[in-house]
Amino acid sequence: xxxxxxxxxASMIYGILVTLFMLVAFGPKFIGEFQEKGLAYLxxxxxxxxxxxxxxxxxxxxxxxxxxxIWSRQTLGAAIIIIADILFFAFNIxxxxxxxxxxxxxxxxxxxxxxxxxxxxxxxxxxxNS
Numbered sequence: 667x668x669x670x671x672x673x674x675x676a677s678m679i680y681g682i683l684v685t686l687f688m689l690v691a692f693g694p695k696f697i698g699e700f701q702e703k704g705l706a707y708l709x710x711x712x713x714x715x716x717x718x719x720x721x722x723x724x725x726x727x728x729x730x731x732x733x734x735x736i737w738s739r740q741t742l743g744a745a746i747i748i749i750a751d752i753l754f755f756a757f758n759i760x761x762x763x764x765x766x767x768x769x770x771x772x773x774x775x776x777x778x779x780x781x782x783x784x785x786x787x788x789x790x791x792x793x794x795n796s
Contacts, residue, residue: 676777680773681737681778692722711727725767732747745775745778
């Protein structure tokens, strides 16, 4: 069995499911607030990075950017974006409901890091040594 493909597809399929879950959870709120407040809402999103209590849109946007980079380029930096996002919001919690979103996104990053370490990292190292 090809474990490289299995790990790759597991990380991508699980990532798609988590991203769809987050789009369903946050998409309507984001669109509604943006229609109501216009560009001023973008300023509120920036403020939400410092104080996430009732508006997790900043977390969602940074996760979405990180996952888009994972999907398109499959670099280590993308997984680091997601993990940094998770750590930032995990230490900035005022609402324990945050873990409903942090734990699935952490698993996306961990699955991708496993894939990267096991196959991309070892492949690049083997190429350098030959």
